[in-house]
Amino acid sequence: MLVNEFINNDFLTHSCPPSLPLKDAITQMDDTGCIFVIKENNELVGILTDGDLRRLNQKKNWSGLAVSNVMNKKPKWARETDELINIYKLMISKNLNVLPVLDSESRVVGFLSIHQLTRIFSPERIYPTFQQNYFLKLKNQGTLDENELKHFSRYNFALQFIEQGHTILDCACGTGYGSALLATRANSIYSIDSSDEAINFANANYQNPSIKFIKNRIESLSFENNFFDASVTIETFEHLDKSSGKKFLENIAKWTKPGGIVFISSPMLRYKDGKPYVTNPFHINEMPRDQFIKLINSVFKDFSFSFFYQNNDTFLPLLEENTGFCIALGRRNKVKTK
Missing domain, CATH: 3.40.50.150 (Vaccinia Virus protein VP39)
Known part of the structure; x- marks a missing residue:
């Protein structure tokens, strides 16, 4: 099973440009718990998570910041052609709730959620791909x-x-x-x-x-x-x-x-x-x-x-x-x- 068979393509509603004021990004954050930070051509440049916002709340004078000032600039991601089980293991090991999916030119084409993959992969079933x-x-x-x-x-x-x-x-x-x-x-x-x-x-x-x-x-x-x-x-x-x-x-x-x-x-x-x-x-x-x-x-x-x-x-x-x-x-x- 490949990633491209299961991705959620509705990524634009969970995305923003890096120049977006942080106060606007906060209102955009929904139950996915993250926002994909992309350029006009959908190239991924970072991710802003609800964890980033919680840590930010402990600081003062952040109201004038943009998303680019606080986003994770080296986020984890998956390729469309990756084996789904390997991505599931990655998300489990790194404690990731959502993962963007990129095409061969590093443009966002969708995302995966850990809740979705957990429903696919039974907690009792193991998926080794080695002999x-x-x-x-x-x-x-x-x-x-x-x-x-x-x-x-x-x-x-x-x-x-x-x-x-x-x-x-x-x-x-x-x-x-x-x-x-x-x-x-x-x-x-x-x-x-x-x-x-x-x-x-x-x-x-x-x-x-x-x-x-x-x-x-x-x-x-x-x-x-x-x-x-x-x-x-x-x-x-x-x-x-x-x-x-x-x-x-x-x-x-x-x-x-x-x-x-x-x-x-x-x-x-x-x-x-x-x-x-x-x-x-x-x-x-x-x-x-x-x-x-x-x-x-x-x-x-x-x-x-x-x-x-x-x-x-x-x-x-x-x-x-x-x-x-x-x-x-x-x-x-x-x-x-x-």
């Missing part, structure tokens, strides 16, 4: 953020149980980087997600003849029984209501071949002051540790399961005192022949 070896390099350097490290580590743990030639279900696949990682061993991967943005990003960044990125809802999926050698579902179950979540698990059990692997991760419900404590509004079905394990064992009757918890990039047997994510790793029992 496995680079991901491992960043991990070893300690430069991955916590969310990226944990997501990558879960897929990397699942990869240890994938064999050459396997047919894999990755659901929900999100932006596809996990599918790309699994494809380093698997022969065929069916990668499912209900988000247009996620599937479009996956197709743009992780096209691979071994991967089929498919936009579909979990409730609408249908595969033959015993179709997959491994079924991987990372941070999906907690987004489904109880009925849909159980049905999804039942389907995975049917779709996975005898001898096949199931890899499921889901956060364990926490309690605070004796009450359920869910910090993510998108999680509608977090379960306490014991209930989740009981559900897994009741649905996957002909599987043998082990349960793990995650400590950064390490996975250890799940103990009663552990909190955070539960990783359920199961193998379907092979059919006995006489």
